[in-house]
Amino acid sequence: MASRTPRLLLKPGAARLAGLALALLLLPGCSSLFFYPDRVTYITPDRLNLAYDDIYLNTADGERLHGWWLPAESPESPARGTVYFLHGNAQNISSHILNVAWLPEEGYNVFTIDYRGYGKSTGDPDIEGALHDVETGLRWLGAKPEVADKPVYILGQSLGGGLGIALASEWTQRQEQPRLDGVILDGTFSGFRKIAREKLDAFWLTWPFQIPLSWTIPDDYEGVEHIPKISPVPVMVIHSVRDGIIPFHHGETLYEAAQEPREFLQTDTPHGATFVIPEYRKAVLEFMADNGDR
Template sequence: MATGSARLLLKGFASAGLALTLLLQTGCSSVFFYPDKVTYITPDRLNLEYDDVLLDTTDGEKLHGWWLPADAAESDPKGTVYFLHGNAQNISSHLMNVAWLPEKGYNVFLIDYRGYGRSTGAPDIEGTLHDSEAGLRWLMEQSQTNDRPIYLLGQSLGGALGIALASEWVQRQEKPPLEGVILDGTFSGFRSIAQEKLGSFWLTWPFQIPLSRTITDDYEGVDHISRISPVPVMVIHSVRDGIIPFHHGEALYEAANEPKQFLPTDTPHAATFVIPAYKEAVLGFMEGSPE
C-alpha cells in the first residue's frame, strides 16, 4: 500500500499529466488568462467617486469598466490614465494599482477583458486585444477627455496588450494621440514567455517548442514596441519579479525607440505602486520632467 507521501506524489503526477494532456490538445494560450467573478473591493470603499461603464464590442461581447474622475479638489484634471490590468481575477483586485491617481489630478478608466468580472465571454489573445482597443475607443469619445493628455498604463498581461494597441494606434495616426505609454512588469512576448515557462518545468520541458508554437507570434512586444515612437515609453520592471523575470523588461527597453525611460524597481510582481518613490517617477514621466 502506498504511503501518504507516495499517494501525494502520485496525485501530483496525475495532475501534471492531465495538465500536459490538456496543453497538448488545446495549445497553451489559456495559460495567460485566470479570470474570476469575485468583487474584491469597489472604488467607494476607498472613498473614490466612480461610474460603472458598460460598452459593447463589435463581436457581441459586453465589457464592464470603471470611470474614476480626478479628485474634485483638482479644478482642471491633468489628464486621463487608461489602465489595462494583469491576467488574474478582475479590475476589483487590481484597483489599488491606480486608486492613488485621482488624488494626483488624473482621471482613470479601467476595464475587464471578456470573461473577467462582469464582462461577458471567454478570454483569448485575439479577444482581449480587441477589448483593449474597444475600451480606448470608448474613452476617446468622452467629453471629459477632450484636450487633455491620455496615457496608457499596462501591467503584466495588460502591458503586452498595451504594446500591441499603442503601436497600432500610433501607426494609424489615430486621434487624439496617446501622450505616453507605461509598461509595468510586462513580458517581452506571448510566445517567448510561454516557451520560457514551459521550459522551466521538467514535465513540459521536452514540449516547450511545439507547445509555444501554438501561440501566435504576431504580437511579440519586442517586435512592436519600437513602433510606439515618437510617443514616449516608460518601462518599469522589478529585479525581484518572480513571475516575469527582469530580463523581459530589459529586452523591451532595448527594443524601444527614443524617447524612453527605464525604471528598475525592487518589489514583488505588480506591487510597484506600494512605494511612493515609484509613484513619483511615473508622475514625473507623465508630466514631462526627468526622473
C-alpha cells in the same frame, strides 16, 4: 455571437490551434498560460473613498465589457490627464484597483476595463479577444468629453502591458484619436511566445514540448517587435529585479527595443507591487508631467 472582425496584428484561428495542442497534453488550453480570470468582487472604489461610474461597453463581436471610470479629485478643472489602466492576468479589476487608486488624488482620471471573461464582462478570454477589448475601451475613452484636449496615457501591468504594446503601436501608426502622450509598462513580458516558452520550460510535463507548443502562438504577438512602433510616443518601462513572475530580463529587452523617447525604472518590489512605494509613484507622475504638454 457576431463574427469577430480580424484583428490588426493577429492571425485568425491561431488561438484555437494553440488550445488544441495543449489540450492534447491534458492541459487546460493555450489561453490558460495567460488568463486566470474570476468573477469575485474583491473591493469597489467607494470602499477606497473614490467616486466612480460603472461603464458597460459592447464589442464588435458581441461581448459586453464592464469597466470603471474614476474622475480626478484635483481641484484643477479639467483634470491633468487620463490614465487608461490595463490590468494583469489574474482575477479582475476589483483586485487590481489599488494599483491606480492613488491617481485621482493626483489630478488624473482613471479608466479601466475587465477583458472578456473577467469580472462582470461576458465571454471567454483569449489573446485576440482581449486585444479587441482594449481597443474598444480606448475608442470609448476618445469619445468622452472629459478626455478631450488633455493628455492620455496607457498604463499596462504584466499581461496588460503586453496588450498595451500591441494597442499603442497600432494606434500610433494609424494616428488614431485620442493621441497618446505616454505608454507605461510595468512588469511586462517581451512577447507572448517568449514567456510561454519560458513557462512551458519550467514544467516537467511540458518541457519537451516548449518549442513546438510556443510556435502555435503567432509571433505577431511579440511586444519586442512592436514596441519600436510606439515612437514618437514616449515609453516608460518599469521592471523589478525581484519579479518572480516575469523575469527582469524581459523589461531590459523591451527597453532596448524601444525607440526614443524612453525611460527605464528599475524597481525592487514583488510582481505587481510597484505602486506600494511612493518613490515609484513619483517617478511615474514625473514621466507623465514631462510628456503631457508635447
